[in-house]
Amino acid sequence: MKVLLINPPGWQKGSINLGLSYLAASLISSGHEVRIFDINASNQPPDIIAGRVAKYAPDLIGFSVKTATARSTALISRNIKKVYTRALHVAGGPHITLSYREFLTENPEFEYVFLGDSEISFADFINRISGGQDTHKVDGIAYRNQNEIITNPIKIIENLDTLPLPDFDVIDIFPPEDFRYPLLTSRGCPYACIYCCVGLLSGKKWRGRNPEKVIEELKIAQKRYGIRTFEILDDNFTLEPERAKMFCALLIKENLKLQWYCHNGIRADKIDLELARLMRKAGCTSVAVGIESGDENIFNSIRKGETLEDIVRGVKLIKQAGMRVVGYFIIGLPGDSLESIRRTIQFQQKLGLDDFNYGILNPYPGTTVWKILKEQGQTLLDIKDSSHFSNDLTIPCEFPGFCRNDIEEAYYQANYWDLYCIKERREYRCEKSPVKILFIDLFPQDGFLETVRKIFGKCHLDIFTTWHGTHHYSQKKDSGIISALYVIEHTERKLEKIFKVLKHLSLFRRNRYDLIFFSASSRKSIALAVLVIIRPRHLFFVVSQHKIIRFSWFQKSSWGYITIHPFLLFAKLIKAVLDIILYPLFWLSALIFGLFLYFKRNGKKVIFTKDKPLLIPLTKRRNRKR
Amino acid sequence: MKVLHLCDHYRPFGGAEKLLFDTLFYLENDLGVENVIVTENYPENHLIGERKEYIIPGIAAQPTGGIIDYLGRCFTARKHLRRVLEKEKPDVVHIHNLQNPFSIAEVLKASPCVRSIHDPRLYCFNNWRLLPKTREICPYPLGYKCLTEGCLLPNLLTFSNDGRNAIPRYLSYRLHRKMDKIIGLSQAMISCILQNGYREEQIAYLPNFTATYDLKNVLERNIRLARPNENSIVFAGRASHEKGIDYLLEAAALLKVPFRLYLVTDGPYMSRVYAKIKILKLENKVELVGALSYEKTRDYYSMADVVVVPSVWIEPFCLVGIEAMANAKPVVAYRTGGIPDWLVDGKTGLLAECKNVIDLAEKIENILLDKEKGISYGLAGFKRVQEKYNKDIYLTNLLKIYASAIDAGKIRLRNKQTVK
Known part of the structure; x- marks a missing residue:
């Protein structure tokens, strides 16, 4: 059978839908033809997708649905149905498992949905269709029977080692940019965190793969795709520390020279120094820890099954082993308030994390938090319209004592705490003049201006940009958001450009700004020039619309924005030395080329007349001699 | 193959x-x-x-x-x-x-x-x-x-x-x-x-x-999107010297009829364009739309009374011209490069002498003052695209x-x- 799997848009860019790759492998091993359209990567409009689907002409189309992609799934499915009616539409994925009844009711174009892990049930379903058998007896499916929705119970996959390895070759856009091999070594999580839906999706029963099989998978991936990095996507990688240690030991033994990350979060209470050191030795460079809240009462109320002391200890061990630590926090948990968020921010700063992320609570259907919301809170937004695992500010719900405006305020405080400190210091000193800000935005970071306005209110905001940002910022200037706009005009000559930049920087020095923001994607040499020439009181690097880093000479981590890696510097030096040594040669070749051109006097001159272009010989003197 | x-x-x-x-x-x-x-x-x-x-x-x-x-x-x-x-x-x-x-x-x-x-x-x-x-x-x-x-x-x-x-x-x-x-x-x-x-x-x-359309649909669309109380001029292309956007602004400043100029543009000359608009006191007459996709630019073509192509280099072809013609719109352009290939002077639009701002302004004004003529140029252009550039x-x-x-x-x- 010809099966098309679709990864709809609306999810983190650059990510691979591992679930679909597992399904594809499972179907291929049953002898079916499979392709995956990664629309999240290609971002094509629904009518184009429909055209592509019709061209491929599948018998069945399967959609992987996350809550964030539920709307786009319905839109794509409807568009496909308009031009291509031959295929059966089915869906699966986290959103389906959580709210399949609502999905089936809202989307009549879908006939069947698959709940939980579907590698076995989906293959069984397709085998039955191609064999002309009854499909209603497949485990873990739900379907419409007149006005009723019939659900078959989910059968979890006990032995993950029996599943075929994920197939990425069938994805239309592969490998994506910045490809990190997605690795799953276990599924499920036995903990009962009130905000988490993993237990509902993958089951409370944790199932780990044999570490040797996992290493085998990595070896194959290295051979097949030439991978250099991988990312562990487990819900709970360290639940069995001994198994994790065994995996790391095998990885060290095999010496695959792979760098890896644990950005899906590990439990701080399940890590010890031995495991941390083994992970580091095995190539792990960065680990994320789900902290959620730094307020002890809130932390205890979310039933993570660990304590804040465990978090402090875990973070310390990870740092001790030499890995980066990223902390994940949630704003808007039941009982949260502006004060509790301030305590969380203080806790986060004490931890000394390398990076952190504050997200707004999303109450997923079926979770404890969702039940609390139904009883005590208020829904502000359909969860399908909310942002998921991203920094975009959407507030889907509020609980008593922490209203929408407070959540928004808390979000800005948590993400831009340094700016709030500056603001409060100014208020303390009773400085009444509007804060004077310069934003050096040589590669436009759209959207950051709104953040600045939100935090500082009325301020004097100047922009320094290239022609790329002229149109965007000129409109802002016309609407009064920007006070002055400085633009470096386009020029082909490097020296002229450098001179123009330096001239502007000396002007900015005289303007005496309170704050300077610098888009981090701009050239590092300009950042250094800003520091040396303007000598700003506060310099922030704008990494993205939602992320800023304060520069300090005393913080090694912020040096990365003005310096380059020693290896790169060395390579650049070697290149520069070679350029200098070979400069006479290049100059000579340029001179010879110039002379060659000068004495090679042939060709014709073109003259554009009203009727048609005419070609006239160029070298009149030679013609006369002839 | x-x-x-x-x-x-x-x-x-x-x-x-x-x-x-x-x-x-x-x-x-x-x-x-x-x-x-x-x-x-x-x-x-x-x-x-x-x-x-x-x-x-x-x-x-x-x-x-x-x-x-x-x-x-x-x-x-x-x-x-x-x-x-x-x-x-x-x-x-x-x-x-x-x-x-x-x-x-x-x-x-x-x-x-x-x-x-x-x-x-x-x-x-x-x-x-x-x-x-x-x-x-x-x-x-x-x-x-x-x-x-x-x-x-x-x-x-x-x-x-x-x-x-x-x-x-x-x-x-x-x-x-x-x-x-x-x-x-x-x-x-x-x-x-x-x-x-x-x-x-x-x-x-x-x-x-360029994509060609059914005449009936094009005319319906043009009527739907037209701004009858306005003389609309559209420029679509890169904001740079060779595309002649500054010549167009100078020509616009010479126009004696009331008009609104829509610039569907972005590029290295943007800051100069903004400055020039101020110098020529055209703030209330020019709308900078930014760079748009073809579908959105098409709305501007449909809305326009005339589309201007003021290129001052050896224009290799200029797709904008035939896009405008495919939407039954008259084109005024400088006589340069490949433009005379598709623009038949006095039939599908008007050609002005290259870099001559006064001539360009006159040609634009001709069409704005006689909209019937503009429509006939547009229809002739539409036919030409259907026949030759499909x-x-x-x-x-x-x-x-x-x-x-x-x-x-x-x-x-x-x-x-x-x-x-």
């Missing part, structure tokens, strides 16, 4: 890229041609997944970051390109905007090749064929005049960007002598290609095409060019092997 397309930009960027995407779409869907894309590793270039796509870093490398670095990138790219060619075995390679001599040499070695010329970069060291001192159109071929007219002399010895590019560009210029087919978009461009020493049998004339004619001719390139390429490759 399998065609490998070699291009630097693989995103809706300008006219050349729009043409590339339209060509790919119709080749695949109407003619069943298998397309393979090989493109540069620019951050804006993204894989789409509709066809086989390869991103090879350095495929369109330029020696702006240092010569050693450039050579390293080119050799690596050449190696990757060779692998792709061996794997895909295309019947013909279609080179779009790409000047890297290393990549061109590699494809010439392996397969019959067709080259589309979208701008004068093949035979001009400073890209636009405008003399640096006077900013007049350069009538000379690539050669000693590039030194005497000041296009190359300081740059070559001071290693500025154009100077560093000079030798690779000259190599690319020489390599194109071996090209099986070179596609010129207009008579002006073909004259320029011939002027630069390419053989007549190498050159194929293939003007651009996809069927374009694709048929393109396939013929591919076929003749394959024949010529086979002979060339066979002769090469015999010599070896």
Whole structure:
């Protein structure tokens, strides 16, 4: 059978839908033809997708649905149905498992949905269709029977080692940019965190793969795709520390020279120094820890099954082993308030994390938090319209004592705490003049201006940009958001450009700004020039619309924005030395080329007349001699 | 047939890229041609997944970051390109905007090749064929005049960007002598290609095409989107010197009739455009729309009473003109480059003397004052596009060019092997 799997848009860019790759492998091993359209990567409009689907002409189309992609799934499915009616539409994925009844009711174009892990049930379903058998007896499916929705119970996959390895070759856009091999070594999580839906999706029963099989998978991936990095996507990688240690030991033994990350979060209470050191030795460079809240009462109320002391200890061990630590926090948990968020921010700063992320609570259907919301809170937004695992500010719900405006305020405080400190210091000193800000935005970071306005209110905001940002910022200037706009005009000559930049920087020095923001994607040499020439009181690097880093000479981590890696510097030096040594040669070749051109006097001159272009010989003197 | 397309930009960027995407779409869907894309590793270039796509870093490398670095990138790219060619075995390679001599040499070695010329970069060291001192159109071929007219002399010895590019560009210029087919978009461009020493049998004339629509729908749309109380002028294109946006603003300042000028534009001249609007006191008459997709730009065409193309360089073709005509709109343009090919003066629009601001203003005013005449020009333009610049004619001719390139390429490759 010809099966098309679709990864709809609306999810983190650059990510691979591992679930679909597992399904594809499972179907291929049953002898079916499979392709995956990664629309999240290609971002094509629904009518184009429909055209592509019709061209491929599948018998069945399967959609992987996350809550964030539920709307786009319905839109794509409807568009496909308009031009291509031959295929059966089915869906699966986290959103389906959580709210399949609502999905089936809202989307009549879908006939069947698959709940939980579907590698076995989906293959069984397709085998039955191609064999002309009854499909209603497949485990873990739900379907419409007149006005009723019939659900078959989910059968979890006990032995993950029996599943075929994920197939990425069938994805239309592969490998994506910045490809990190997605690795799953276990599924499920036995903990009962009130905000988490993993237990509902993958089951409370944790199932780990044999570490040797996992290493085998990595070896194959290295051979097949030439991978250099991988990312562990487990819900709970360290639940069995001994198994994790065994995996790391095998990885060290095999010496695959792979760098890896644990950005899906590990439990701080399940890590010890031995495991941390083994992970580091095995190539792990960065680990994320789900902290959620730094307020002890809130932390205890979310039933993570660990304590804040465990978090402090875990973070310390990870740092001790030499890995980066990223902390994940949630704003808007039941009982949260502006004060509790301030305590969380203080806790986060004490931890000394390398990076952190504050997200707004999303109450997923079926979770404890969702039940609390139904009883005590208020829904502000359909969860399908909310942002998921991203920094975009959407507030889907509020609980008593922490209203929408407070959540928004808390979000800005948590993400831009340094700016709030500056603001409060100014208020303390009773400085009444509007804060004077310069934003050096040589590669436009759209959207950051709104953040600045939100935090500082009325301020004097100047922009320094290239022609790329002229149109965007000129409109802002016309609407009064920007006070002055400085633009470096386009020029082909490097020296002229450098001179123009330096001239502007000396002007900015005289303007005496309170704050300077610098888009981090701009050239590092300009950042250094800003520091040396303007000598700003506060310099922030704008990494993205939602992320800023304060520069300090005393913080090694912020040096990365003005310096380059020693290896790169060395390579650049070697290149520069070679350029200098070979400069006479290049100059000579340029001179010879110039002379060659000068004495090679042939060709014709073109003259554009009203009727048609005419070609006239160029070298009149030679013609006369002839 | 399998065609490998070699291009630097693989995103809706300008006219050349729009043409590339339209060509790919119709080749695949109407003619069943298998397309393979090989493109540069620019951050804006993204894989789409509709066809086989390869991103090879350095495929369109330029020696702006240092010569050693450039050579390293080119050799690596050449190696990757060779692998792709061996794997895909295309019947013909279609080179779009790409000047890297290393990549061109590699494809010439392996397969019959067709080259589309979208701008004068093949035979001009400073890209636009405008003399640096006077900013007049350069009538000379690539050669000693590039030194005497000041296009190359300081740059070559001071290693500025154009100077560093000079030798690779000259190599690319020489390599194109071996090209099986070179596609010129207009008579002006073909004259320029011939002027630069390419053989007549190498050159194929293939003007651009644009999507064509049903007249009834177009007229309905024009009526729906028209602004009857306003004289709307539309400019669509890059904000840069060669596209003549500053001449248009000067001409607008001379107009005696009330009007509103919509600039669908973005580019290196944006700050100058803003400044010029202020100097000429046109703030209330000009609306800067920014760069838009074709679908959205089409709304502006439909709304316009006249579309202006004030280009002051040897315009290779100018897709905007036929897009406006496909939407039954009159065009006023400067007489330069390939514009007279599609704009029949006094029939589908009006031609003004190049760089003559007063003449341009008069021609625009003529149409704004006599809208009936404008409509008749628009209808004539619509008919002309339907007859001459539609996809069927374009694709048929393109396939013929591919076929003749394959024949010529086979002979060339066979002769090469015999010599070896």
